[in-house]
Amino acid sequence: MNTKYINLIDQTYYFPQEEFTLEDDGLKFHDIPLMDLVEKYGSPLKFTYLPKISDNINKAKEWFRLAMEKNNYKGQYHYCYCTKSSHFKPVLNEALKNDIHIETSSAFDINIVEKLKESGRVKDNTYVICNGFKRDQYISNIARLINNGHQNCIPIIDNYEELDLLTDAIDDTFKVGIRIASEEEPKFEFYTSRLGIGYKNIVPFYDNQIRNNEKVELKMLHFFINTGIRDNAYYWNELVKCLKVYVRLKKVCPSLDSLNIGGGFPIKNSLAFDYDYQYMIDEIINQINIACQEADVPVPNIFTEFGSFTVGESGGAIYEILYQKQQNDREKWNMIDSSFITTLPDTWAINKRFIMLAINRWNDEYERVLLGGLTCDSDDYYNSEQNMNAIYLPKYKKDKPLYIGFFNTGAYQESIGGYGGLQHCLIPHPKHILIDKDENGNITTELFSEQQKAEDLLNILGYGPGENGKATSL
Structure with a gap:
């Protein structure tokens, strides 16, 4: 029987695709081994692949040039x-x-x-x-x-x-x-x-x-x-x-x-x-x-x-599955190490779909699951491709960490999610990585921002050191 995650993807879609390929049992995005990012920077993680921005701009320019010529x-x-x-x-x-x-x-x-x-x-x-x-x-x-x-x-x-x-x-x-x-x-x-x-x-x-x-x-x-x-x-x-x-x-x-x-x-x-x-x-x-x-x-x-066409396909988010909760005979909840409401707010606000794939363990058997975020909010979930299909992922195993990626998230999610500010239930915003290519075409990575710390949120809330201002009369 074809019960492995790689079999499921291969039977459901044309795979590999231009930006998604597989090496051993790990996913690559534009030839970037995503598990290498996880091992270097940890999880949760947001990233921006800058060359994709220029790529989409020049595709559109060429399409218009050809149309005007025609x-x-x-x-x-x-x-x-x-x-x-x-x-x-x-x-x-x-x-x-x-x-x-x-x-x-x-x-x-x-x-x-x-x-x-x-x-x-x-x-x-x-x-x-x-x-x-x-x-x-x-x-x-x-x-x-x-x-x-x-x-x-x-x-x-x-x-x-x-x-x-x-x-x-x-x-x-x-x-x-x-x-x-x-x-x-x-x-x-x-x-x-x-x-x-x-x-x-x-x-x-x-x-x-x-x-x-x-x-x-x-x-x-x-x-x-x-x-x-x-x-x-x-x-x-x-x-x-x-x-x-x-x-x-x-x-x-x-x-x-x-x-x-x-x-x-x-x-x-x-x-x-x-x-x-x-x-x-x-x-x-x-x-x-x-x-x-x-x-x-x-x-x-x-x-x-x-806007979205320019930057959307440059962005991604990586989460680790922390734990699985079997809530009834049919529903298994895979809990991610962050929040959908705060890091991918469009999944919560407008039921927006993003491409979602496992990052590792593609040669393992798969199971049907639901994905839940860390906040104590009943709406903090991703219900496969937002209510269109079931979510299937490699089976949860406590001793074999599983990472998942959401792709083409580069437009609007940071500004709508209040980047750098307060997050729902004070869940910290993930670290953000910039990915680029040098003059020789080699992949480079740079830490753009660290994950929020308690002090960052406490300062916004007025719990920081020193005076927060003096009251004045009208």
């Missing part, structure tokens, strides 16, 4: 990285090696941009696309960046008041974009995105607030839908509506020359993942070409803002 498309393509996916300096440094641009979401993003400008990684010609609802500090920071000479900073207007606020704060002329408030998928609880300005109001907004404003030049129309870029009727219908707005606006606004189609490329969440990126890009470029030809307007330059 469709004889006359516009340019600009790849932007959505910084909210991961703000970490090593991530931004790696991404910016590839002649890309960036998209921001809030005030402190601009402070990061200024740091990157000081180091020379953000150039004067780098586009900084400023999305999000803009409160006073965000307006002030955008204005400072533009007033200091960064002319390729393009704030995207999200509501009717932002343009006046920016006009007052910025000294000279500046460029803007307008975000379309797209209609949400029918299954959503609301009909229209809270972000942006409605389809029917875009041209009137331009006529009333931008056309005769000598300080403002409209350059970009921004389009994004929450479900991402999917090959379904909903996406194509929304894209067509967006293009109708673009051509109407272009006919009355000659300075408009760019269409931002946002982010939303999916990333691999299963060994059975299948998505035809080239087909989707070909068809998007084709639809834009057709709409502009029929309306007799020039095609726009294309901007994208890929």
Whole structure:
């Protein structure tokens, strides 16, 4: 009988795959023996494989180049990285090696941009696309960046008041974009995105607030839908509506020359993942070409803002199975040495799937299990690929440690999980490792941050040494 874990994976999926291979009975990720990481750094462990960031950026650039060539498309393509996916300096440094641009979401993003400008990684010609609802500090920071000479900073207007606020704060002329408030998928609880300005109001907004404003030049129309870029009727219908707005606006606004189609490329969440990126890009470029030809307007330059696609597949997490609890005749709970709620919050908040595989013992027999985290919260569990299939892992044996890995976790998990701050039940955040390649192609590792200590959490909670501040009267 084929009862080993390796037999299960081989029968269920095409294996090995591009990033996953096996050596003896241990898993390798991009040729990195993961048990070597465990032996060197311990568990729990988070890691970021930096070369994968550049790899995905350049794949997307090539897909757009081929699509534009195939469709004889006359516009340019600009790849932007959505910084909210991961703000970490090593991530931004790696991404910016590839002649890309960036998209921001809030005030402190601009402070990061200024740091990157000081180091020379953000150039004067780098586009900084400023999305999000803009409160006073965000307006002030955008204005400072533009007033200091960064002319390729393009704030995207999200509501009717932002343009006046920016006009007052910025000294000279500046460029803007307008975000379309797209209609949400029918299954959503609301009909229209809270972000942006409605389809029917875009041209009137331009006529009333931008056309005769000598300080403002409209350059970009921004389009994004929450479900991402999917090959379904909903996406194509929304894209067509967006293009109708673009051509109407272009006919009355000659300075408009760019269409931002946002982010939303999916990333691999299963060994059975299948998505035809080239087909989707070909068809998007084709639809834009057709709409502009029929309306007799020039095609726009294309901007994208890929976040998860840029960094998601670079990240991973490794846990040890500490203990197995047999709770009834059918349910075996494998307890990990960390918490899903704190380290992979999307598994808890939105039932997100990640690729999950055993790190070692692939030649052992397997069993069906549930995975539980350390917090005393009933929701701290991972129920195989979040409620789609059962979880099978090598059989738990007290004298043979078992390690498991979650992969493609590089987007959002640290910021949503409150990296470096308080964690639920005061479970410490794991140590974080950066993995890179040197000039000879050899794998290098670096400890980016240690696992949180009790003192770190006590200081946040006000139990640290010294005074925590003095009370003042109102």
